[in-house]
Amino acid sequence: MNVYAETIVYLIMAVVSLLSVVAVYLAIVERDLIKAVIYSALQSGFYAVLYYLLMAPDIVLVYLPVAVGLIPGVLIVLISKTERWEKE
């Protein structure tokens, strides 16, 4: 039973890390910078799940407010001071 539980945790970790790669890809190719910031926050959320499953709750607690709250907030305000669309 214990072995199955561990395997399931590793499986969730694998899926979450692949999804984070997808989020990174979307954040890079997206031309709308606001959407790119949201994809980046999504990737941070996946990383927070990974940290939690890797038994590092201290990192989760510092990663969630900084990477999902503070950085997207600051980036969105900075984008509002420049242009929203990335040029070719």
Added chain:
Amino acid sequence: MRRITELAVILSLVLGVSVLLVLAASILLPGIEVRQLAFFYLYTTINPWFQNYTVNSPEAVTAIVWDYRGLDTLFETSVFYLALIAGLALARGLFSETPQGSFNEKTHGLTTIVKTVTRVTAPMIIAVGASIGLHGHLTPGGGFQGGATIAVIPLVFIVVYSTLFLIARGVTSNKMLVLRSIGLLGIGFTSIAAFLIGLAIGRFAYVFQNMPKPGAVVGLPADINGALISGTLWFFNLFEMIAVAAGFTIAFIILLLAGRGGSGGR
């Protein structure tokens, strides 16, 4: 279609590297003898039968950050402080462009619904941040985590209520700098607290000492009236929380208050 192809290539590359890493793990993983240090930390972090070496904190990460490796964290905090000072120095000309006028509930900020929700959730976020920071020696968390959580509040208030609200409530960068300096002074005094006690009573003590050590019997109390504070750890977390929350607030004020478009949410 092109995006899906690119994504498939990237994902298969990641999966391939993962397979390679799994195969290499049998050779590359460090052996059991490397983990003696971790074993020592976990064995001594709270150990009533080992009084000369214990930290009396059930949270090993905070014990390592502020006791075993306290000097590293002190320098980390000062790096953050220097970065803020550099930011203030770069933004020194911008404060003349700070928006003038008084805050008006009806014309500034987002709608009433957003404002009410913010008003309800703000005390909760501050309470959660304070509990993360002040229970840092008991549960996962610590001063930086709690301070970063509290620092979300000024950002949300700037976006939802506009910057004039913060100015009207007296949250200025100078006041935050004072608060941050109080936090840093507190960290400095906590780091030499045991040393000062040792000087006062004429016994040998180390800088950054927490619990009594062999040859240096001076130490801070592990608990007050039965409530565990783990000596210096609680004070370090408290002052670090104040310093980090005030520091992030200064950064937001620099970034958002000054210049064009500073009156956010309008």
